Amino acid sequence: MNSRLKEKLIDIEPYVPGEQPKGEGIIKLNTNESPYPPSPRVSEALKNINYTELKLYPDFVCTELKEVLGENYGVRADEVFLGNGSDEVLALCFKAFFNSDMPVLFPDITYSFYKVWAGFFNIPYEEVPLRRDFTLDTEGFLRSSGGIVIPNPNAPTGICERLSDIEKIISGNRDSVVIIDEAYVDFSDNGSIARLVNKYDNLVVVQTYSKSRNLAGIRFGYAFANPGLIRILEGVRNSFNSYTVNTLTKILAYESGRDRGYFEMCVGKIRKTRAYLMEELSELGFDVCPSSSNFVFATRADTSCKALFEYLKGEGIYVRHFDSPRIDNYLRITVGTDREISALIDSIRHFLNK
Ligand SMILES: *Cc1c(COP(=O)(O)O)cnc(C)c1O
Numbered sequence: 001m002n003s004r005l006k007e008k009l010i011d012i013e014p015y016v017p018g019e020q021p022k023g024e025g026i027i028k029l030n031t032n033e034s035p036y037p038p039s040p041r042v043s044e045a046l047k048n049i050n051y052t053e054l055k056l057y058p059d060f061v062c063t064e065l066k067e068v069l070g071e072n073y074g075v076r077a078d079e080v081f082l083g084n085g086s087d088e089v090l091a092l093c094f095k096a097f098f099n100s101d102m103p104v105l106f107p108d109i110t111y112s113f114y115k116v117w118a119g120f121f122n123i124p125y126e127e128v129p130l131r132r133d134f135t136l137d138t139e140g141f142l143r144s145s146g147g148i149v150i151p152n153p154n155a156p157t158g159i160c161e162r163l164s165d166i167e168k169i170i171s172g173n174r175d176s177v178v179i180i181d182e183a184y185v186d187f188s189d190n191g192s193i194a195r196l197v198n199k200y201d202n203l204v205v206v207q208t209y210s211k212s213r214n215l216a217g218i219r220f221g222y223a224f225a226n227p228g229l230i231r232i233l234e235g236v237r238n239s240f241n242s243y244t245v246n247t248l249t250k251i252l253a254y255e256s257g258r259d260r261g262y263f264e265m266c267v268g269k270i271r272k273t274r275a276y277l278m279e280e281l282s283e284l285g286f287d288v289c290p291s292s293s294n295f296v297f298a299t300r301a302d303t304s305c306k307a308l309f310e311y312l313k314g315e316g317i318y319v320r321h322f323d324s325p326r327i328d329n330y331l332r333i334t335v336g337t338d339r340e341i342s343a344l345i346d347s348i349r350h351f352l353n354k
Helices: 040-047 051-055 063-073 086-097 113-120 163-171 194-198 227-238 247-258 260-283 305-314 338-353
Strands: 080-083 104-107 125-128 147-151 178-181 203-208 221-224 295-299 330-334
Touching: 040 247, 051 247, 063 080, 063 221, 063 247, 080 086, 080 227, 086 113, 086 147, 086 178, 086 203, 086 221, 086 227, 113 125, 147 163, 163 178, 194 203, 260 295, 260 338, 305 330, 305 338
Parallel strands: 104 125, 104 147, 147 178, 178 203
Antiparallel strands: 080 221, 203 221, 295 330
């Protein structure tokens, strides 16, 4: 490639997703998917899909789907925005709401995609360090900025902040948009802050069907905000790609959203297995962050967690390790089934006894 050609091309450092290994007997605990299949209603709906409908562009209003989401989280249908996974929704939010010369704020240890979008859209940013115990420095977010994005529970720590502390950040920043990324909120005790979109016109709450709804494959995410912000988001989407929720996704997300019983059963099982995993790791000498999500973040003194990560991979067990400051001796382990987690614990024990 010649240099004149090369200088016209974008030069970016992209987000690196976890591996998607395939194969017999592989235990995949590296991308926070659910170990359980989607609701049986999803399977029923798939069987009954009228395939001729697929010749048409999708419905881009999706009123019934917005109503179900609204009912589940206590907001109105006109306070809902839908997208192709919450990564897309978050990216559109960055474009729509972070348009200042002042830096956008997010924690130093957090979802690594925020930095990538900031770079992609040329948005200045500043990282606010978490405290030593990886809890949020609430005060650090009480200053003027170009906007704020915080996941609650946080990733990859799994730690959940009190809703009153999150509200303090929202009410203390009425001049900028505060995005709360609730990818893991269904696994926490605290519940969602979504109802507050009625109270604060600067709050955006983002959620996904990839984790607690067992539907990472359909790519469905959404945001709650007051109708004024929703209209701006729709404007940004319609300046890029109008049809981000495809016909199949719309149908399957609707069915999943209506099946509260199955959803609660899966979340309940994951919470139970999470308690078991945290207890076993503690017994093996790990320091375990208190998790409110479907993964556990842990470290062990005098042990190379990177070496353990490589060892587990050799055993066909995939977990996540980040080569980042402050957390490069931690592992992030997705909560799988009880059977998967016992196999993991057996392998870790074997590694430690070598
Ligand atoms: C998984 C995750 C997302 C992205 O979810 P998708 O809806 O699958 O795009 C967003 N934010 C956080 C913090 C996540 O962990």
